[in-house]
Amino acid sequence: MNGWVAVALAAFIGLGTTAELCAAQSGKEQAARAAIEAVRRAGGAAVRVTASDRSERGYWVTVDDRWRVGLASPSGAAVLVVDCGFSKSPHAAHKLASQPTPDEIEQAGREVVARVFPDFDMSEFRRSVAEIRPRSARVEVCWRQVIRENGFLGGGRCSTVFCWPDRAVESIEATGPAIPDSWRRPTTVTAEEAKSVALPQLRVREGEWVETVKDFCGWEQAARKSPSWNVTVKSGPEDRPLECMSLRSVFVDPWTGEIIHTAQWEGAGPAGAEALPSAIGGQLRPGRPGSPAALPTAQPLTAGQAERSAHGRWLLAAGAGILVLALAAAMVCARRRRA
Amino acid sequence: MIRIGRRLPLVSTIALAASCLGTALPAHAGASAVIGHVYNNVFTPLSGDASGALSVLVSFIPPEGRHALTMGCWEMRVIDKWGTHTTTGSPIPGDTVIVPGGMGRVYPWLSQSGPNGSVTIELDGSATTGGKGGSSVTPFTVSCSTTAKNIIVSDVTNDSCLFPWGLMAFTPASPTQTLTVEFQDSPDPRVQVTDKGDVHLRLLHLGPNGLGSLAWSADYTNIDLGQTLELSLPVTDGTTGPVVYAPQACAQQVDQDAHQWYSTRVHVRGLSTERVEVTGTRTMSLNVTHTNVLSDAAPPSGVWVSVFSSSPLGSIVDGDLSTAAGEQTDLLTDVGPLTASGTYWLAVGGSDGHGSVSKYAGNVEHKIAPAMVSFTIPSATCIAGDDYGGGPYAFAQARAQSQYESLGCIAPPSGSPSLGCLYSARYEYGQGWRGGYQDRPSKAHTLEVLFDDSVVTFNGHGGPMTIQNRENDYVSVADVEAYATAEGDSAARFVLLQCCGAGQLLLPALRAAGVDCVVGHKMSTYPTDPGWPRLMAKMCMEAKTAQVAFWETYWATPEWQMSGATIDGDTQLWGVPL
Numbered sequence: 001m002n003g004w005v006a007v008a009l010a011a012f013i014g015l016g017t018t019a020e021l022c023a024a025q026s027g028k029e030q031a032a033r034a035a036i037e038a039v040r041r042a043g044g045a046a047v048r049v050t051a052s053d054r055s056e057r058g059y060w061v062t063v064d065d066r067w068r069v070g071l072a073s074p075s076g077a078a079v080l081v082v083d084c085g086f087s088k089s090p091h092a093a094h095k096l097a098s099q100p101t102p103d104e105i106e107q108a109g110r111e112v113v114a115r116v117f118p119d120f121d122m123s124e125f126r127r128s129v130a131e132i133r134p135r136s137a138r139v140e141v142c143w144r145q146v147i148r149e150n151g152f153l154g155g156g157r158c159s160t161v162f163c164w165p166d167r168a169v170e171s172i173e174a175t176g177p178a179i180p181d182s183w184r185r186p187t188t189v190t191a192e193e194a195k196s197v198a199l200p201q202l203r204v205r206e207g208e209w210v211e212t213v214k215d216f217c218g219w220e221q222a223a224r225k226s227p228s229w230n231v232t233v234k235s236g237p238e239d240r241p242l243e244c245m246s247l248r249s250v251f252v253d254p255w256t257g258e259i260i261h262t263a264q265w266e267g268a269g270p271a272g273a274e275a276l277p278s279a280i281g282g283q284l285r286p287g288r289p290g291s292p293a294a295l296p297t298a299q300p301l302t303a304g305q306a307e308r309s310a311h312g313r314w315l316l317a318a319g320a321g322i323l324v325l326a327l328a329a330a331m332v333c334a335r336r337r338r339a
Numbered sequence: 340m341i342r343i344g345r346r347l348p349l350v351s352t353i354a355l356a357a358s359c360l361g362t363a364l365p366a367h368a369g370a371s372a373v374i375g376h377v378y379n380n381v382f383t384p385l386s387g388d389a390s391g392a393l394s395v396l397v398s399f400i401p402p403e404g405r406h407a408l409t410m411g412c413w414e415m416r417v418i419d420k421w422g423t424h425t426t427t428g429s430p431i432p433g434d435t436v437i438v439p440g441g442m443g444r445v446y447p448w449l450s451q452s453g454p455n456g457s458v459t460i461e462l463d464g465s466a467t468t469g470g471k472g473g474s475s476v477t478p479f480t481v482s483c484s485t486t487a488k489n490i491i492v493s494d495v496t497n498d499s500c501l502f503p504w505g506l507m508a509f510t511p512a513s514p515t516q517t518l519t520v521e522f523q524d525s526p527d528p529r530v531q532v533t534d535k536g537d538v539h540l541r542l543l544h545l546g547p548n549g550l551g552s553l554a555w556s557a558d559y560t561n562i563d564l565g566q567t568l569e570l571s572l573p574v575t576d577g578t579t580g581p582v583v584y585a586p587q588a589c590a591q592q593v594d595q596d597a598h599q600w601y602s603t604r605v606h607v608r609g610l611s612t613e614r615v616e617v618t619g620t621r622t623m624s625l626n627v628t629h630t631n632v633l634s635d636a637a638p639p640s641g642v643w644v645s646v647f648s649s650s651p652l653g654s655i656v657d658g659d660l661s662t663a664a665g666e667q668t669d670l671l672t673d674v675g676p677l678t679a680s681g682t683y684w685l686a687v688g689g690s691d692g693h694g695s696v697s698k699y700a701g702n703v704e705h706k707i708a709p710a711m712v713s714f715t716i717p718s719a720t721c722i723a724g725d726d727y728g729g730g731p732y733a734f735a736q737a738r739a740q741s742q743y744e745s746l747g748c749i750a751p752p753s754g755s756p757s758l759g760c761l762y763s764a765r766y767e768y769g770q771g772w773r774g775g776y777q778d779r780p781s782k783a784h785t786l787e788v789l790f791d792d793s794v795v796t797f798n799g800h801g802g803p804m805t806i807q808n809r810e811n812d813y814v815s816v817a818d819v820e821a822y823a824t825a826e827g828d829s830a831a832r833f834v835l836l837q838c839c840g841a842g843q844l845l846l847p848a849l850r851a852a853g854v855d856c857v858v859g860h861k862m863s864t865y866p867t868d869p870g871w872p873r874l875m876a877k878m879c880m881e882a883k884t885a886q887v888a889f890w891e892t893y894w895a896t897p898e899w900q901m902s903g904a905t906i907d908g909d910t911q912l913w914g915v916p917l
Contacts, residue, residue, distance in 0.1 A: 060894050068887065070894045080894065084886040087909035129861075133907055134851035157900070171890070220897050232863075236802065243815070245802035246839055246863045247727070265800075265839050265863040 028052060030076055031059035035069035038078035041116045042067070042169040072175065079175050081116060086170040091163040094137035100164060102130035109141035112162050113174055120174045124148055125158050132164075139164045145176055145216075149184040152227035152254060153216035183227055187254035194229035194257070198250035201262055202233050208247065209238050217251035222261035229254055368402045370479035372462055377445055382436060388488035389450040390525035395460055397433075397481055400441035405470035407442040412464030415446060419453045419487070430464070442466065451489040459484045490524040490536065490564050491703075492588045492600045497574075500652055501583060504645050505688055505706050507542060508583040509576035510652050511768040516576075518542075520588040520600075522568040536564045542574065542584040545686070545711035547610040550601075554584050564590060581649035581768075583684055585709050601708035602691040605639045606632040610710040612685050614917050615670065617759035620747040622675025627658075629687050629710070630666045638662040639707055642689035646674055649682040649713075650766040660687060680718030680763040680774065680792075686711040714917035717793035719746045719762030720774040722785065722808060724799020724838070729779075729810030734866040735798035736778060738837060741872070742796045743776045745879040749912045752882040758914040762794050782812040786822045789814075789849065790829040794912065801838030804845060816848045828853030832910045833878075833885060837871050839863045842905045856885045856910040861903030870896040870904060884911045 032049040039046035044067050051062035058073035070080035086092060100108070106127045113120060125143035132139050138161055145156030156176035162169045189197075191212040204210060215230035228251040236244030251261040373396050375384040382396050399410045411430030416423050433444035448460060461482040467474055496519045501508040507516055520540055538559040544551035555574055562568070576582060589599040609630040617623045627644050642662050646655040656674050661667035677683065688709035721739035726732035743764075751758035764775025765788075773784065774792055785808045788795055800807035804816045823829065831854040836846060842859030849857045858874065870892050877888035889906040893899045 055895060057894065057897075060891070068890050068894075080890070082886070082890045084884065084890065084909075087886070131847075134847050135853075218897075218901050236805075242803045242844060243805060245800055245805070245807065249863065263863070263865065265865070 027076070028054070028059070031061055031071050034071055034076055034078050035059070035061035035063055035067075038069050038081050038116065039063045039067045041118070042081045042083070042172065043167075044083065070173075077119070078117070080171075080173045081169065082171040083169060086168075089168070091138075091166065091168045091170075092136070094163055094165050096132070096137045096164060099132060100139060102127070105130040105132075105139045105141050105164075108139070108164070108167065109160050109162070112160050112167055112169060112172065113158060115167075116160075116169060116172050117174045120158070121176060122158065122174075124154065124179070125156065125176070129159075133161065137164050138162065138170060145179075147179055147183055147227060150187050150214075150227070150254070152183070152187070152214045154179050154183070154227065155216055155218050155225060182255075185255065189229065189252065189254045189257045191229060194252035194254065195231050197252050197257055197259065198229075198231035201250045201259065202231065202248050204233050208233050208235050210234070211241075214254075215251070217261050219261055219263065221263075222251065223258075224260055226260065227254060228252055228260055368400045370397065370399045370464070370466065370477075370481045372397045372460065372481035372483040374448070374460070374483050374485050377434075382445060385485060388525040389458065389485045390487070390489050391449075391451060393448050393450050394445045395448050395462065395483065396436065396443055396445050397462055397464060398438045398441055398443040399466040399477075399479070400438070401466070401468040401470075401477075405468040405475075408467040408469050408474060410442045410464060410466035411444060412446065412462040414463040416461040417448065417453060418459045418461065420456050421454055424453070450487045453487060455487050455489060455491065457484065458487045488525040490522050490590050492520065492590065493523040493567075494521040495519070495586050495588050495600045497586060501647060501654075504643075504647075504654075504686060504709070505585070506545075506583050506686060506709060507574075507586045508581065508647075508652055509578070510581045510650075511579060513652075514576055515573050517571055518574050518586055519569065519571040520586075522564060522570075522588075522590060524564050524568075535561050536590055538562060538564070538568075538570065538590045539588070540570065540572075541587040541589075543587055545583065545585050545709055547710055547712050548608045549606055549708045549710045550585055550587065581652060581682070583647070583649075583686075583711070587708075600706060602639075602705040604634045605689070605691040605707045607642065607687050607689070607707060607710040608632050609666065610685075610687050610712050612671075612712055612714060612917065614757050614759070616751070616756035617748055617761055618672070619675065620744065621677045621761050621763055622673060623677075623759070623761065624670060624672045625674050625685070626668055627660060627671050627685065627687070628666065628668045629660060631662065631664050633664045638664065639689050639691040640704060642687065642707065644669070644671055644685065644687045646671070647684045647686065648677070648679055649684060650679050650768065655683070660689075662689070677716050677761065677763055678775075679766040680716045681765065682713050682715055684711055684713050716761065716763050716917075717915050718765045718774050718791065719743065719794040719796075720765070720788040720792045721746070721776050721796045722780060722788070722798065723776070723778045724797065724801075724807045725779045725810050726800075731778060732799055738798040738871065739778075739796065740776050742798070742835075742875055745875045746794055746912070748879070750880050750882050751913050758882075760913050760915045762912075765792065779809045781809055782814050782818060785809075785814045786818060789819065789831060789834065789854075790822060790826055790852070792831055793915070794833045795831055796835040796837060797841075798837045801836065801841040801845070803840045803843035806836065806838055806841055806845065816844050819845065819848045819852055823852035832856065833912065834858070835871065835874070836860070837864075837868070839902075842903060846905065846907060850907050854908070856906065856908035858885065858889055858904070858906045860899075861905055862901070864902035864904075865898060868898050868902070870899040870902075878912050882911075882913050885909050 031052060035049060036046045046063050049061055049063055050065045053060045059071040061069045063069060066085040068082045068084055069078050072079045110122060113122060124145050126146045128144050129140060129142040140161045142159040145154035147154050158174040160172040195210060195212050210231060211234055212229055212231045215228055217228040218225045230249055230251055232249040233247045234244045235247055246265045249263045250259055253260050373384050374389060374393055375382050375396060376393050397412055399407055401407045413428055413430050415426045415431055431446060433446040436443045436445055459482055463480050465476050465478040467476050496502055497507045497516050499508040499516045509516060518540060540557045541553060542555040544554055557572060587600055607629050611628045612625050615624040615626055639662050642660040643657060644660050645657045648655055658671045660669045686709050689707035690704040691707055692704040721743040723732060723735035723739040746762040749760040765773045767773050774788060797806050805813045807813055829852045834849055834854050834857045836859035839860060842861040846857045846859040873892040873896060874888050877883040877891060878885060886909045893904055
């Protein structure tokens with residue numbers, strides 16, 4: 001009886017592995033096809049895929065040893081196309097006959113996005129940057145996804161750098177996750193209310209000032225990714241924002257008033273003792289491990305997080321149990337064969 | 340050493356032998372020769388080594404019962420280490436002197452015109468004698484020997500730290516050195532007359548083919564060269580940067596051994612070097628190619644190579660090279676650590692004369708004139724900005740130190756180890772270390788770095804228009820633009836602005852100032868941003884271009900997508916030639 005169980009288990013595991021392999025192979029081929037098509041739409045020759053790699057975010061495909069294409073998971077759609085050989089291409093030597101205006105750059109950029117990502121919906125994207133890159137004929141245009149109903153940012157990003165004279169693409173990225181209906185509701189927390197919620201966390205010091213803007217909190221460390229009020233402490237002349245530096249931020253949910261993330265930006269305040277990743281392997285420790293602690297960035301687990309965490313623990317236990325069973329069955333079979 | 344001519348009668352041979360065994364003047368019948376000098380018409384035999392203007396007295400004592408009518412020599416052969424030098428005449432001019440019981444002639448011999456060391460002089464001549472039976476002619480061959488020791492350059496020293504390698508170096512910190520030259524000479528046997536001559540001291544530029552053009556000289560004319568002469572004099576170099584010369588000394592009254600400080604019989608030509616691979620942090624191996632030009636079959640006793648840092652001045656590594664004739668390529672390993680960027684000198688020299696084949700008098704060795712090439716290590720600076728309130732910022736310090744370490748050993752593309760590279764700190768005389776890892780440098784220093792160094796990373800706080808390098812001394816877009824206007828384009832190849840916001844306006848300003856490639860963040864970023872180590876690892880350890888490394892990092896790092904990480908331009912850290 002135990003032997004039959006072992007065989008069944010082995011067959012189950014084997015079939016599962018084969019199915020996964022087939023699916024992976026199929027996914028890889030699909031990614032390669034999508035990458036080739038995306039590069040061709042961007043203007044590349046796209047003869048063959050020369051490398052590909054899969055990560056949590058999706059596939060990362062190299063085409064012609066020159067183009068890099070990022071394909072999002074699970075849709076498999078190309079969301080990032082980069083010509084890493086652009087600087088050595090003839091486009092790099094192109095000159096501008098005249099300086100395009102930001103509006104002209106944006107219009108051309110929208111055409112480039114439509115060409116490379118024809119299915120990408122830009123109706124809710126608003127221009128944030130449109131400028132000429134120095135010492136070149138390239139222009140850059142960036143958009144942010146803005147929720148029509150309330151003016152908060154969505155999680156979508158779109159940007160492209162391209163050669164103005166011939167619209168050759170150097171890089172282009174377009175991610176536009178669907179905006180849930182819950183994000184389209186009118187917000188219930190005003191900027192002032194968000195600021196008052198955030199201020200105790202921000203500990204504003206002399207010479208600093210606070211700015212509250214509509215934003216999207218997409219940081220990995222956040223309790224959740226969603227539109228939010230970004231209440232930021234800044235230093236520098238308030239009337240010249242470009243000369244100011246962001247020090248600390250608190251992200252406040254515009255519907256519940258809940259703090260979903262706090263952040264201490266680069267260099268803004270006494271450093272914590274958290275280990276730094278190192279470029280050469282291992283971990284780095286900051287030079288002053290005894291320095292005062294940073295602002296708290298970790299939040300208590302939300303109900304959803306706790307549920308996900310419990311679910312994960314159950315899955316882990318179940319997997320371990322199956323593994324133990326399989327090993328036990330295999331050992332019994334082996335002993336019977338020897339006997 | 341006495342050579343007995345075939346034509347000499349036995350009696351003459353006996354007399355000659357007697358004279359050469361220590362007899363001052365010939366007393367027996369026959370011909371003989373002796374080296375000495377004439378002063379006030381008196382010939383005095385030489386005592387000790389030969390030096391300066393001398394004479395050879397050839398005497399002929401006729402056999403008993405006969406008297407000398409005439410005598411003379413028609414061939415004089417000076418045999419030294421370089422061969423036989425013959426003078427002929429009919430006869431050779433010479434002054435007649437009275438020799439008791441016979442006749443003699445004095446022939447001049449300039450010992451300084453030949454090499455130092457053992458010298459034999461042979462003369463062929465004849466004498467006519469009269470007596471019973473009429474006149475008769477007696478041919479003879481006589482010889483005499485001595486050791487020549489004319490002036491030699493016995494030592495050339497200076498007080499620069501490259502003196503042990505026979506080189507003389509100046510830096511802005513030590514623009515003046517003292518050159519000391521020592522000459523040695525045997526005393527002139529004519530005691531009343533000292534050796535006079537000219538002495539020339541030189542500093543010569545060095546190149547891949549050895550000694551080059553003249554950089555400095557001092558000349559002394561008609562000075563006493565007798566016995567030991569030491570000349571010490573300060574030498575000031577007018578150049579502003581570090582420079583190295585070969586000190587040379589020579590004298591007019593010299594011989595073939597010691598016309599100059601350096602050997603005339605071995606030269607190094609065609610010196611060149613190339614990187615084989617980077618073998619460790621700021622350490623590499625080099626191929627050294629050189630051509631040994633030998634004027635005889637005997638190789639030099641040693642050929643060495645040494646690598647010197649110019650800023651700060653000092654020796655890095657030494658090694659021995661092949662001594663065989665012709666083009667040689669030798670591997671020089673463990674060249675490092677090359678902690679300073681800028682110019683390094685690779686000098687090749689050596690010594691000649693050691694061994695069983697004595698090339699020089701007294702078996703001494705002479706230095707081989709050095710040849711030299713230089714190579715350059717590119718510079719990098721990794722900056723840690725200040726923390727809130729101007730204090731040290733530990734995260735930025737750790738990041739900058741890590742980045743600087745990564746830049747010490749850049750991996751090459753696979754299969755091309757010689758394309759490995761390394762970056763080092765800048766050093767300037769009077770200012771000390773101006774690059775490498777820098778904590779809270781001033782605005783002036785930061786701007787200088789951004790325009791002079793090959794690679795610059797900034798870690799700390801920043802905004803769209805400013806990086807917070809040091810409190811109340813920040814570098815802004817306007818500062819960069821003004822510096823570019825005043826000083827011209829930046830030489831930087833890669834700048835990483837690991838701070839908030841600088842990707843917006845400072846990044847384009849640096850690109851406009853000529854930086855090849857800049858990476859920055861348009862929005863806020865965390866102190867614990869995981870992107871920069873990935874970027875540095877890809878560029879330093881995986882031989883990826885900035886574009887490839889950036890976009891791979893961007894794709895794999897959600898934090899970079901949130902911070903608006905951006906790149907403009909492209910470059911690579913590997914493959915910078917020496």
